[in-house]
Amino acid sequence: MNDEVVSYEIRERVGIITLRNPPVNALAPGMREGIIDLVKAANENPAVDAIVLTGAGRNFIAGADIRQFGKTRAVTSRTSAAAIEASEKPVVAAMDGYCLGGGLEHALACHHRIATPAARLGLPEIKLGIIPAGGGTQRLPRLIGAAAALDMILSGRQAGADEALALGLIDEIATGDLVAFAAGVARRIALERPLRKTSALTAWRTADREKPEIIEMARQAAARKKSPLKAPGYAIELVAASLSVDVDAGIALEHDRFSELEDSDEAKALRYAFFAEKTAGKIPGIAKPPAGDGVRSAAVVGGGTMGSGIAIAFADAGIPVKMLEATPEALKRGMERIRSTYDARIRRKRLTPAQMQERLARIEPASRYESIGDCDAVIEAVFERVDLKMDIFGKLDVVMKPGALLLTNSSAIDINVMARATKRPGSVAGAHFFAPANVMKLCEIVAGDATTIDTLGRAAAMGRALGKISVVAGSCDGFAANRSRAPLVTEMMLLLEEGALPWQIDKVMMDFGYPMGPFAVSDLSGLDVSYDTRKRRAAADPDYRKLHVPDRLVEMGRHGQKNGAGWYRYENNDRTPRPDAVVNQVIADIAREFGIPQREFTDEEILHRLLFASVNEACKIVDEGKSFRASDIDAMWLNGFGFPRHRGGLMYWADGIGAPAILYQVQAWHERYGKRWKPSPLLARVAGENGRLREAVAPETAFLPSLVPQPSTHSTK
Ligand code: T1G
Numbered sequence: 001m002n003d004e005v006v007s008y009e010i011r012e013r014v015g016i017i018t019l020r021n022p023p024v025n026a027l028a029p030g031m032r033e034g035i036i037d038l039v040k041a042a043n044e045n046p047a048v049d050a051i052v053l054t055g056a057g058r059n060f061i062a063g064a065d066i067r068q069f070g071k072t073r074a075v076t077s078r079t080s081a082a083a084i085e086a087s088e089k090p091v092v093a094a095m096d097g098y099c100l101g102g103g104l105e106h107a108l109a110c111h112h113r114i115a116t117p118a119a120r121l122g123l124p125e126i127k128l129g130i131i132p133a134g135g136g137t138q139r140l141p142r143l144i145g146a147a148a149a150l151d152m153i154l155s156g157r158q159a160g161a162d163e164a165l166a167l168g169l170i171d172e173i174a175t176g177d178l179v180a181f182a183a184g185v186a187r188r189i190a191l192e193r194p195l196r197k198t199s200a201l202t203a204w205r206t207a208d209r210e211k212p213e214i215i216e217m218a219r220q221a222a223a224r225k226k227s228p229l230k231a232p233g234y235a236i237e238l239v240a241a242s243l244s245v246d247v248d249a250g251i252a253l254e255h256d257r258f259s260e261l262e263d264s265d266e267a268k269a270l271r272y273a274f275f276a277e278k279t280a281g282k283i284p285g286i287a288k289p290p291a292g293d294g295v296r297s298a299a300v301v302g303g304g305t306m307g308s309g310i311a312i313a314f315a316d317a318g319i320p321v322k323m324l325e326a327t328p329e330a331l332k333r334g335m336e337r338i339r340s341t342y343d344a345r346i347r348r349k350r351l352t353p354a355q356m357q358e359r360l361a362r363i364e365p366a367s368r369y370e371s372i373g374d375c376d377a378v379i380e381a382v383f384e385r386v387d388l389k390m391d392i393f394g395k396l397d398v399v400m401k402p403g404a405l406l407l408t409n410s411s412a413i414d415i416n417v418m419a420r421a422t423k424r425p426g427s428v429a430g431a432h433f434f435a436p437a438n439v440m441k442l443c444e445i446v447a448g449d450a451t452t453i454d455t456l457g458r459a460a461a462m463g464r465a466l467g468k469i470s471v472v473a474g475s476c477d478g479f480a481a482n483r484s485r486a487p488l489v490t491e492m493m494l495l496l497e498e499g500a501l502p503w504q505i506d507k508v509m510m511d512f513g514y515p516m517g518p519f520a521v522s523d524l525s526g527l528d529v530s531y532d533t534r535k536r537r538a539a540a541d542p543d544y545r546k547l548h549v550p551d552r553l554v555e556m557g558r559h560g561q562k563n564g565a566g567w568y569r570y571e572n573n574d575r576t577p578r579p580d581a582v583v584n585q586v587i588a589d590i591a592r593e594f595g596i597p598q599r600e601f602t603d604e605e606i607l608h609r610l611l612f613a614s615v616n617e618a619c620k621i622v623d624e625g626k627s628f629r630a631s632d633i634d635a636m637w638l639n640g641f642g643f644p645r646h647r648g649g650l651m652y653w654a655d656g657i658g659a660p661a662i663l664y665q666v667q668a669w670h671e672r673y674g675k676r677w678k679p680s681p682l683l684a685r686v687a688g689e690n691g692r693l694r695e696a697v698a699p700e701t702a703f704l705p706s707l708v709p710q711p712s713t714h715s716t717k
Helices: 030-043 078-084 102-109 124-128 134-145 146-155 160-169 178-190 203-209 213-225 231-243 247-262 265-280 307-314 328-347 353-361 386-399 415-419 453-465 479-496 501-514 519-527 527-540 548-555 580-593 603-623 630-640 650-657 659-673 683-689
Strands: 004-010 014-017 050-055 091-094 098-100 112-115 118-123 159-160 297-301 320-325 361-365 377-380 404-410 428-433 443-447 467-473
Touching: 004 160, 014 030, 014 178, 014 404, 014 479, 030 078, 050 078, 050 102, 050 178, 050 328, 050 630, 078 102, 091 102, 091 178, 091 630, 102 118, 102 134, 112 159, 112 160, 112 178, 118 134, 118 231, 124 146, 134 231, 134 247, 134 265, 134 603, 146 203, 146 213, 146 231, 159 160, 178 467, 203 231, 247 265, 247 630, 265 467, 265 630, 265 650, 297 307, 297 479, 307 320, 307 353, 307 361, 307 428, 320 328, 328 353, 328 361, 353 361, 361 659, 377 386, 386 404, 386 415, 404 415, 415 428, 415 659, 443 453, 443 630, 453 467, 467 630, 479 501, 479 548, 479 580, 479 603, 501 519, 501 603, 519 527, 527 548, 603 630, 603 650, 603 659, 630 650, 650 659, 659 683
Parallel strands: 014 050, 050 091, 091 112, 098 118, 297 320, 297 377, 320 361, 377 404, 404 428, 443 467
Antiparallel strands: 004 014, 118 159, 428 443
8 A cells, every 4th residue: 555645544443544645636546556455454443433535635536647547557446436335334435625536436435425615526527538437427327316417427517515415416514624524424324234335326216217308318418519529428328327237237338438538539639638728827937826925806997898808707706806997988888798798697597696796796897097006916908009008007007006917908019018118017917818708718928028927927826716727928929829820810811812712611620620610700709800900910011911802801891790791691680600602702803803823622721721820830939939838829729719629739739640741731831822831940840850749848048038948747648
């Protein structure tokens, strides 16, 4: 037994098994073995009447150690869980904090479950493209019913202690010291027989067998979702099996399905994505800022679409926020935007009126700069006009307390411009949210030349406190996220001039896994929005390659969904995009006007033109040190641009093709289309070493000296 990860003590005839693998007690090698050995020892020890299983620190078990996937495991969770259930003395699970995946499955095998009010219980395996493998698909339906089990397994969501008690997932909520409480319960039930084995429970099974619609509805819902993963279908099959076959046969089937999924491409990509997001928040050279140093109060300057969304994000996270606007009318509009967002959530039953009031109470409208001075952080979210932003930062420099974070939500303007408008440029950084700011998970933390590590660390922690994935980037045109995506947009527009059609390109991207095609997304956000940006760029850069088709559509008054026509046409407020012959004609006219030969495109060529352009640019961004790691770009694309998660991310996907093949194609397009396809030196280097693009990191010299990254530790074998 490895006593580094498992410890044991006997307290008044109760054996206490404590698992330890900080910070979340993921099931590391030695833990399952320890459980089996100690349950056996306790059963053979006449001085022990009952057993308590618990986790050290503030968590029970957050599941199997994801780093161990793909490796041989001496003992699996189904074996150690079976050992618990087979115990002749009662085993009580004492759960605090996270009790997820294999952790919950061990608790399900216990004979009694106690949790603290802070416990979070769930089976999130589906988010990793797998299914529970420790008997969860067989024991959970027996304990809480097939419908509730399907909801938890297919959503991967966490249930709090109150809900878990209501579901019957736990038996009691502990008061006072958890282990002492659990030991008391263990003594209370020590002599009760027969033991309450979850596998032997029949009440729900008998009832659910009379309701075949439970499984049928789950199958239909899964069919509508069209998930690219096999896991949801297997999970439904296994819960259905839990109603008809005995638990051992069910667990054997579960093991077969899990073994198939564990090494699937999708599961590997999802594991990579999990760790890429965890690593993205790390800033080389600094540990996570001390918890107490977080942002506990904030202000937003500007109550427009982005400003009001950011204010909602703070209120949702429980952080009081002041929203400042220049005029009472604008403030009123901003607060109305917030109310209507909450009303929509209530209509979709995602919020109760009481919760809405609670959150609204955290949002304070403000009209004077002086009134926000005491906030820990301020985020400017006004129009993208340099003069306006410099004026605002000048004012913030005067009113904000020392040490406050001075942040901008700009998506394009150089952070140094705002920093120079203050006497404390070290406190200025970008906190770039993606629309809708209260929904999209990406928060791009942008460093200016003078931004201090402390400012970056605290801003990144603020993003995490808002439930966002914080990813650091260096200030440059479009920062890292938009800059890496811009070449994709350019190629999709130029492909039109060469004969491809918007609906063909959208179909390619949806077949690839995007929820919506890029042209349908463009119609949603409005063609006129990017038109102004292009005009500004063309004015600033004579070499800027004009995008004739979108410019022509905007000049024809086609702004997208908002006025019923853009790349597609929309009928009677119906959001269904319909191909429009007018757009075909515009494309044909432009090709004729500019003498651009038209041709057919294969779906693969379209996909590669779009994504290779961004892979090449992402390599330039990392090479220039505007991003620490290539995996950070993946975290950005997954959480900012809806990149299909089961493909891992842009750079992870690129590795599936291989840097040499991508370089070869980029070089060919460089010869054909010119400098916009100039290969990145980093791409050439990685191709030369036949290396992995996702593991690329910024060269020592490139990033702000104090921020040079360490090689990333994770890779998916
Ligand atoms: N394995 C390995 N490392 C893990 C881990 C895990 N399961 N969970 C967390 N970590 C690391 C994480 O990378 C980070 O490391 C640190 O712990 C703190 O996490 C048999 C097959 C639990 C909700 O899917 O969702 O069980 O960055 O920063 O925001 O059927 O982590 O500090 O080096 O995320 O408070 C099922 C995955 C596995 C849970 C905590 N379990 N973890 O969030 O902290 S499959 C999961 C999470 C399974 C069984 C199957 C979250 C969290 P580092 P953190 P947090």
